[in-house]
Amino acid sequence: MFESARLKIERARKHINDLHDLCNTYVASNFCELWVEKDEKSGDYLLRLAQTKEPPSDIPLIIGDAVHNLRSSLDIAYCELIRDIAGISLTPKTQIKIVKTRNELVSGLTKGKGILVTRPDIAEVIATTLRPYKDGNEDSLLHVIHDLNITDKHIILIPIFCPSKAEITNIKMGGLTIGKLVADIGPDGVLNIARMGGGVTDFSFDSQSVSFSVLFGKNQPLSGKPVVSELRNLVKYTENALQSIQDAVLKLET
Secondary structure, eight states: OOHHHHHHHHHHHHHHHHHHHHHHHHHTTOOEEEEEEEOTTTOEEEEEEEEOSOOOTHHHHHHHHHHHHHHHHHHHHHHHIIIIISOOOOOTTOSOOOBSOHHHHHHHHHSTTOTTTTOHHHHHHHHHHTOOBOTTOTTOHHHHHHHHHHHHHHSOOOOEEEEEEEEEEEEEETTEEEEEEEEEOOTTSEEEEEEOOTTOOOEEOSEEEEEEEEEOOTTSTTTTSBHHHHHHHHHHHHHHHHHHHHHHHHHHHO
16 A cells, blocks of 8 residues: 555665765865954954855755655545545546635535545545645644745755854864864854953964754745754654554554
């Protein structure tokens, strides 16, 4: 059951793994410049960084492909449920529709011209497992997949590479040596390494490195959350959703 839908999940998983590798390659490519400068007014030493190379154009395309495959997986499973389990012919408009309430969902499927008028039991399976309605169900990852898919149809999902931590080794200042400093970098890409006071002017260090997080961009679903881990969560949700539908169908048939 749902073999075609599961193939779509596997394709999404491959896209996400490719995305992970591509992002790591980009981050490791010295895509940004790091330097330390002294703020003459405050006397502080600041670590600054600036992007010098654009991310690969494939990155947002891979994100969109992964999301589309997850949404497609759910629609394929839904159509198989209608066609093969309920025994009802599909129409060009047969797909999962997100509505406001559970009652609206069930009524739309089982009353009037609803596609499941003769199979209200299947409508209950959909309402119970997929729950494609908003009220009381706002945190459902189905809505996240839907929103990401819709967004990608109009604006490609460009992530941001956000500096997260800096590591600086063997800092020497005013006769003091710090073996290693690990600290968070601000959203402006600046880290205040040291505040120099009392006329201290000598400052040096051996090396510095910065780690980055790849996050969904502003004004996008999941804004500010890590792209790869969130996409992998959506894969798990989709796998579990298909399994829940299958389990519910098997109960109907026994």
